Amino acid sequence: MQFWIIQGLNSLSLGGLLFLLSSGFSLIFGLMRLANLTHGAFFMLGTYIAATAMRAYDGLNLWLMVIAAGFAVAALGGLFERLVLTRLKTNPLGQVLVTLGMSFIISDACLMLWGGDSIPVPTPQNLQAPTRIFGFVFPTYRLVLVGLAIVAAVALYLLLERTRLGAMIRAGVDDMQMARAVGIPVSNLFTLVFCLGAGIAGAAGVLGGPILSAYPGLDADMLPLALIVVILGGIGSLLGAFVGSFVIGFIYTFGIALFPELAYIILFLPMIFVIAFRPQGLFGRVGA
Amino acid sequence: MTSPALEVTGLRKAFGGLAVTQDVSLVVQPGERRLIIGPNGAGKTTLFNQISGDLRPDSGQIKLFGADITGLPPYKRAQRGLSRTYQIITLFAGDTIEHNVSLGLLGLRPSRWQMWRPISHYPDIATEARRALDAVGLLQLADHPISDIAYGERRRVELAVALAQRPRVLLLDEPLAGLSNVERSTVKALIASIPRETTVVMIEHDMDTALDLAENVTLLNYGRIIVDGERNAVVADARTREVYLGT
Amino acid sequence: MNWIAAALIGGSLLLPPFLAGDFYINLASQILIAAIFALSLNLLVGFGGMTSLGHASYLGVAAYISALLTSRYGFGHGAAAIISISGTVAMAAFFGVIALRATGLGFLMITLALSQVLWGLAYRMSNVTNGDNGITGLTRPAPFGISLDSPVSFYWFALIVATIAFLAMTVFVSSAFGSSLKGVRDQPRRMAALGFNPWLIRWTTFVYAGFWGGIAGLLYIYYHKYIHPTSLSITSSAEALLGVIAGGSGTLGGPAVGAALVLLLKNYASAYLERWNMLLGLVFLFIVLVMPAGIVPGFGRLTAALRGERR
Numbered sequence: 001m002q003f004w005i006i007q008g009l010n011s012l013s014l015g016g017l018l019f020l021l022s023s024g025f026s027l028i029f030g031l032m033r034l035a036n037l038t039h040g041a042f043f044m045l046g047t048y049i050a051a052t053a054m055r056a057y058d059g060l061n062l063w064l065m066v067i068a069a070g071f072a073v074a075a076l077g078g079l080f081e082r083l084v085l086t087r088l089k090t091n092p093l094g095q096v097l098v099t100l101g102m103s104f105i106i107s108d109a110c111l112m113l114w115g116g117d118s119i120p121v122p123t124p125q126n127l128q129a130p131t132r133i134f135g136f137v138f139p140t141y142r143l144v145l146v147g148l149a150i151v152a153a154v155a156l157y158l159l160l161e162r163t164r165l166g167a168m169i170r171a172g173v174d175d176m177q178m179a180r181a182v183g184i185p186v187s188n189l190f191t192l193v194f195c196l197g198a199g200i201a202g203a204a205g206v207l208g209g210p211i212l213s214a215y216p217g218l219d220a221d222m223l224p225l226a227l228i229v230v231i232l233g234g235i236g237s238l239l240g241a242f243v244g245s246f247v248i249g250f251i252y253t254f255g256i257a258l259f260p261e262l263a264y265i266i267l268f269l270p271m272i273f274v275i276a277f278r279p280q281g282l283f284g285r286v287g288a
Numbered sequence: 289m290t291s292p293a294l295e296v297t298g299l300r301k302a303f304g305g306l307a308v309t310q311d312v313s314l315v316v317q318p319g320e321r322r323l324i325i326g327p328n329g330a331g332k333t334t335l336f337n338q339i340s341g342d343l344r345p346d347s348g349q350i351k352l353f354g355a356d357i358t359g360l361p362p363y364k365r366a367q368r369g370l371s372r373t374y375q376i377i378t379l380f381a382g383d384t385i386e387h388n389v390s391l392g393l394l395g396l397r398p399s400r401w402q403m404w405r406p407i408s409h410y411p412d413i414a415t416e417a418r419r420a421l422d423a424v425g426l427l428q429l430a431d432h433p434i435s436d437i438a439y440g441e442r443r444r445v446e447l448a449v450a451l452a453q454r455p456r457v458l459l460l461d462e463p464l465a466g467l468s469n470v471e472r473s474t475v476k477a478l479i480a481s482i483p484r485e486t487t488v489v490m491i492e493h494d495m496d497t498a499l500d501l502a503e504n505v506t507l508l509n510y511g512r513i514i515v516d517g518e519r520n521a522v523v524a525d526a527r528t529r530e531v532y533l534g535t
Numbered sequence: 536m537n538w539i540a541a542a543l544i545g546g547s548l549l550l551p552p553f554l555a556g557d558f559y560i561n562l563a564s565q566i567l568i569a570a571i572f573a574l575s576l577n578l579l580v581g582f583g584g585m586t587s588l589g590h591a592s593y594l595g596v597a598a599y600i601s602a603l604l605t606s607r608y609g610f611g612h613g614a615a616a617i618i619s620i621s622g623t624v625a626m627a628a629f630f631g632v633i634a635l636r637a638t639g640l641g642f643l644m645i646t647l648a649l650s651q652v653l654w655g656l657a658y659r660m661s662n663v664t665n666g667d668n669g670i671t672g673l674t675r676p677a678p679f680g681i682s683l684d685s686p687v688s689f690y691w692f693a694l695i696v697a698t699i700a701f702l703a704m705t706v707f708v709s710s711a712f713g714s715s716l717k718g719v720r721d722q723p724r725r726m727a728a729l730g731f732n733p734w735l736i737r738w739t740t741f742v743y744a745g746f747w748g749g750i751a752g753l754l755y756i757y758y759h760k761y762i763h764p765t766s767l768s769i770t771s772s773a774e775a776l777l778g779v780i781a782g783g784s785g786t787l788g789g790p791a792v793g794a795a796l797v798l799l800l801k802n803y804a805s806a807y808l809e810r811w812n813m814l815l816g817l818v819f820l821f822i823v824l825v826m827p828a829g830i831v832p833g834f835g836r837l838t839a840a841l842r843g844e845r846r
Contacts, residue, residue, distance in 0.1 A: 035640045037647075087824060093586055094823040096643060097780070100588070100773055101819030108813035220769065224651035227644050235641075261662070264655040272633055275645065279636040340728060366730035378725040380718060391718050394711055395730030402711040410711070453729070 005136050007257050008250075013142040013211065015249025016149025020204035021222060022229040023156055023241045024197030030173040030236025031193050033092065034085070037099040040223030041106035042073050042198045044214065046205025048110050049073075051119040051214035062124045066206045073202025074195040081194040086187065103219060111216045118216075121209025141210055148207065152200070153242050160238060169193060173236050225252065228271050234280055291354030293318040293457050293487035299338060299348035301511075308334045309345065310511040316457075316504075318353075319484040323502035323519075324491045327531065331511035332491045333375060336459050340372050341365045352457065367396060369456030373446045373463060379434050385445050386430040389417040392449035420452035421445075424478055440471030447478055451486070458482070460490040464497050476501060495532065499523070507531060544788075548694060552687045560686040561758075562802065566795045567690075567697040568754045573778040573794035574704055574787075575747030580776070581784030582708050583740045584720030586643050588772050589650030592630070593748030595767035596653065597623040598756035602670040603663070612676030620749045627745025631738045650772060657764035669763030676757060683757065693754055700747055705787055707743065716740055770812060774801070777815065781822050783829025792831055 025039045046069040053068075054060045080102060088094040127140045160166035168189055171179040180186050212218060225248060233244025247270065255266035294316040301309035308331045316322050326332050337343035339350055341362035350358045357365050379388050393413050394400045407413060421427045424444040429437060434445065443463060450458055463479065464472050479501055482488055492498040499505075505522040507515040515525045522528055551563040572594055579585045600619040604610035610618070634645045657664045664670070675683040683689045707713055718726045719733045727733055756762050765771065774797055782793020797818075804814050822829075 029640075033640065035644050084820065084824065091823070091827060092640065094827055096586075096640065097776070097823050098820050100769075101816035101823070104770070104773070104812040104816030104819070108810040108816070112810055112813070220651070224648050224655075227648045227651075231641075231644060231648060261660045264652045264659065268649075268652045271648065275633055275636045279641075342724060342728075361732075362724070362727040363730050363732045366728055372728055374725070378722050380721055382721075387714075391714055392729050394715060395726070399711050400715050400731060403713075404706050404710050406709045407711050407714050449729075 002136065003257075005138075007253055009138055009142050009146075011250040011253040012246065013145040013249075014253055015246035016146045017204055017208045017211070018225055018229055018249055019149050019242055019245035020152055020207065021201055022226040022233075022245055023152070023238060024200040025226050026230050026233070026235060026237065026241045027169070027193055028197040029230065031169055032190050034095050034099070036194075036197065037096060037223065038077075038080070038102045038106065039197070039201050039226055040219035040221075041103040041110075042077060042201035043205040043208070043222050044110060044219040045073050045076070045106055046070070046202030047121065047209045047212065047214040047218060048114055048119070048205075049202070050206040050209045051121045052114060054122055055119060062121075062206065062210075066203045069206045070199040070203035073205075074199030077198025078191055078195040081191050085194070086190075103223075107216065107219050110214075114214070116216055119214045121206070121213060123210040145207060145211070149245075153238070156238055165192075225267075228267060231271055232274050290318060291351070292316060293320065293353060294339070294489065295349075295351040295354075296335075296339065297349045297351075299335070299350070300346045301334060301338060301343065302346060308511045309338065312348070312508075312511070312513055314506055314513065314516060316487055316489055318456075318487055320487055321501060321503045322487075322489045323498055323505045324489065324508060325493065325495050325505060326508035326514075328493055329510075330493075330508040332493070332508055333461055334511070335508070336372065336461055336491060340370065340459060363395075366453075370459070371450045371453055371455030371457070372459035373450050373461055375461045375465060377439075377442050377446055379442060379445060379449070381434050384431050384433055385421065385426060385437070386414070386417050388434060388445060389420050389449050389452050390414065393417060393420075393452050396453055416452060420448045423451065423481075424448045425474070438471075440467050440474070443467060443471070443475055444478065447475065451482065455486055457487045457489065460488065462491055462493065464492060464494075472497065495523075552690055557686045560690050562799075564686070564690045564693045564758055566798050567693040568751055568758060569775070569778065569794040569798045570791035571697050571700045571754065572748060572751035573775050573782070573790035574700065575744045575751060576775045577779045577784055577790040578704060578708070578740055578744040578747070580779050581786075581790070582713065582716055582720065583737060583744075585638070585737060585741070586776070587634075587646040588643055588769060588776065589630075589634075589646035589648075590744070590748055590775055591767050591769075591771035592650045592653050593623050593627060593745045594752035594755055594771070595657065595762070595764075596626055597749035597752030598762045598766060599657065599664060599670070601753055601756055602673055602762050606670060606673055612674075616676070616753055619753060620746065623749030623752065624742060624746050627742045627748075628738075631741035631745070635734060635738055635741065647769065647772075650767065651769065654764055654767040654769070657767050664764070667764070669761055671761050673756060673760040673762075675760065689758060693758070696750065696754060700750060701788075701791070704747065708787065712736070712739075770815070773819070774815065777819055777822065780827075781818075781830055783831035785828070786831050789829055789831035793829065796830070 021039065021043055025036055028034055028036045049069040049072060050062070050065040053065060054062070084098050085095055088098065123141045127144055129140060131138045131140045131143060160170060168179070168184045171184060172186060172189060176186070229241060229244040229248050232247065233240025248267065251266055251270060252263060255263035259266065292315045296312060296314050299309050299312040300307070312335060324332050324335070334343065338345045341360060345358070348358070349356060352365065352368055352370060355368065357368065380391065387407070390407050390413050393416050394407060399410060418427060418430060421430055424447055426441060426444055426448065429441065434442060447463065460479070464475060467475060479488065479490070490498055490501065499519065502519050504517060505519050506513060507522060507528055509531050514531060515522050515527050551560050555563070576587065576590045579587050579590070597619045600622050601615045604615040604618060605612060630649055634642050634649065637645060658666050675689065677683065678692070681688065683692050715726065715731050716736055719731060719736050723733045755766070775794065778794035778797045779790040780793065781796060782791065783789030800814070800818065801811055805811055808814060
């Protein structure tokens with residue numbers, strides 16, 4: 001019984017992480033029609049930043065790292081968007097290729113800077129003690145992670161639905177030409193959304209650190225999961241990313257636990273079903 | 289009694305809250321020349337898109353010579369003799385005029401699945417293509433790339449491509465749009481000379497330009513048919529004037 | 536294509552065994568394999584307008600099937616090759632149905648996701664694929680009893696296969712079907728209105744591209760006598776894609792030239808740099824930003840300009 005509970009919690013925390021990762025990806029794709037293949041690398045960069053900073057300075061606050069790494073990665077993303085992506089407005093294929101190229105650059109830079117061994121990220125002191133509920137023992141950090149993901153989801157929802165910025169983003173997602181026509185500063189919006197997406201991914205990387213550790217290849221492990229979440233949940237849909245993340249979180253965690261060799265196939269199947277019967281994803285509105 | 293060439297029954301289409309086609313029914317007889325008119329936004333091209341299969345209606349039925357084509361994808365409708373031109377010219381810019389027509393001819397032949405012989409190895413396609421180009425007066429430009437020729441000439445190539453397949457029903461979406469006066473009379477003469485084996489349904493939003501090509505006229509506004517009948521009757525009808533000159 | 540250029544290239548392909556040492560002959564063989572792979576990808580990218588980031592799947596699967604059948608189940612190379620290619624083609628048919636539910640970026644993402652899943656499987660199913668250790672100790676086939684173990688004999692073998700591949704794909708692309716493929720790439724709605732079935736045309740091309748990708752995979756494993764999950768990785772697909780784009784996806788021979796350049800770069804770079812991936816990424820950025828149409832079209836324009844000036 002403990003096994004199922006633990007795996008269930010692991011699923012939820014993975015789902016939460018995936019949501020943080022894929023919400024940015026989905027927003028960027030929905031607004032900018034860009035499949036940002038650098039997204040896994042942004043996540044990994046966050047993890048590495050946290051891992052090395054906390055290894056170098058003992059007692060550094062994880063939450064501080066979340067914000068610092070989030071901003072650092074957001075800044076990098078913004079530079080990339082301004083210097084490279086804006087030059088390729090008429091070349092959508094080129095945009096995808098440069099994000100791929102950028103992901104290679106970042107992942108190799110990480111390898112160069114931090115070597116091939118995995119670097120753990122320490123769990124915050126006050127969350128290290130396990131929580132006891134109904135006689136079951138839960139790793140506290142994971143509970144907190146799930147809570148944070150829900151908070152982030154609500155925050156993003158409020159941002160999109162209740163703020164002017166969110167209205168502009170939604171307008172751009174629905175009808176770019178119209179949005180331009182009514183005077184929405186599309187170019188700046190793109191940069192902002194890309195920074196937001198990258199920043200959330202970096203922050204997610206820090207949050208995932210205590211669970212995953214920083215290791216080379218983390219980006220290549222996370223990116224396909226984000227892709228599958230977005231394919232499943234539908235592009236441009238926050239709700240889709242939310243639902244999809246937890247579905248994939250469960251499937252992946254239980255799959256690895258029960259059938260470690262077949263985990264990828266189990267991941268594969270719901271994606272095939274969704275694509276076969278509902279190519280726009282469960283909640284998607286934007287055509288791919 | 290033979291089936292009508294095109295029969296649309298109770299067609300409805302809405303995008304979200306916006307109804308673009310509201311209970312449209314029309315009947316076009318074989319060999320007829322039908323003009324569909326209406327102000328911008330009346331839903332004329334949307335109607336064409338549903339007839340050609342590019343758009344799926346929410347409800348209603350479309351029949352081609354008695355056969356129900358409502359559920360068929362566009363390429364199957366083409367194989368049953370439906371052909372169309374587009375408001376925005378969609379020719380293959382990098383290719384010669386003759387290649388554009390040849391490609392159009394290939395669409396209905398089994399040889400389109402041939403994976404080792406180029407189109408140029410099919411002399412009958414070349415002959416047909418040149419005949420079609422001759423019919424629109426462009427044979428001398430056959431080897432020129434599309435990008436080289438004027439807009440009016442491209443319209444004629446579109447027509448040649450559509451007519452080369454000898455369609456049973458031809459949908460012309462604003463064939464005279466953007467043409468100079470001289471080009472316009474050339475294209476009109478071409479349309480007038482289309483053989484009776486082909487039923488022609490044409491969209492124009494400027495009533496005067498294409499009126500003399502039409503036998504029957506259907507007036508569309510806000511996705512609904514307002515008036516439908518013989519040309520002179522529709523022109524004289526009060527509702528027509530109301531749509532074009534009224535509020 | 537310019538006959539002089541074709542004759543020069545054809546001629547130079549015959550030279551390595553006579554002029555070069557073993558190292559360069561082996562390099563030339565690798566170039567031929569990369570060229571076949573890039574050409575097969577270009578059927579999709581350049582002629583079909585479908586950009587795939589999962590093409591390494593076909594190379595990898597064909598290689599793994601051949602490796603497993605010959606090393607573990609005692610199959611002869613001939614039978615293993617047939618089963619391997621059949622399996623690859625069947626997989627391409629299946630993947631094609633899934634991926635072609637979308638076009639453009641959706642198609643790209645699905646091909647990427649599918650290929651990453653295969654890559655993950657290759658790592659994790661270690662009792663089948665030997666995981667991170669890869670499969671070693673393989674042999675090269677001996678068609679008609681001729682051994683391919685020497686660099687020279689393998690090179691001739693690869694050259695024959697590459698020539699057949701190039702000719703077959705050229706015929707395919709220039710055929711009536713090829714014209715309809717290019718038409719669907721440029722104006723799919725128009726083509727449908729003319730009676731062509733765009734989905735079926737794309738899917739058929741997808742399967743055919745998978746076939747030649749599998750052939751490249753067989754040559755790959757015969758040459759290296761070793762297979763590792765890295766061959767299924769996104770880096771592998773990306774290298775091929777870079778070759779296609781750098782060489783020029785609009786031409787027949789461009790991707791082969793691009794693939795050769797990428798391979799040469801990789802070989803020379805790895806002598807000086809440890810970080811090939813970073814260089815690959817930078818080259819991607821460079822090519823896309825500076826010469827998006829590729830090197831071969833650029834060269835073509837240059838020679839046309841030179842000829843123009845002479846007159």
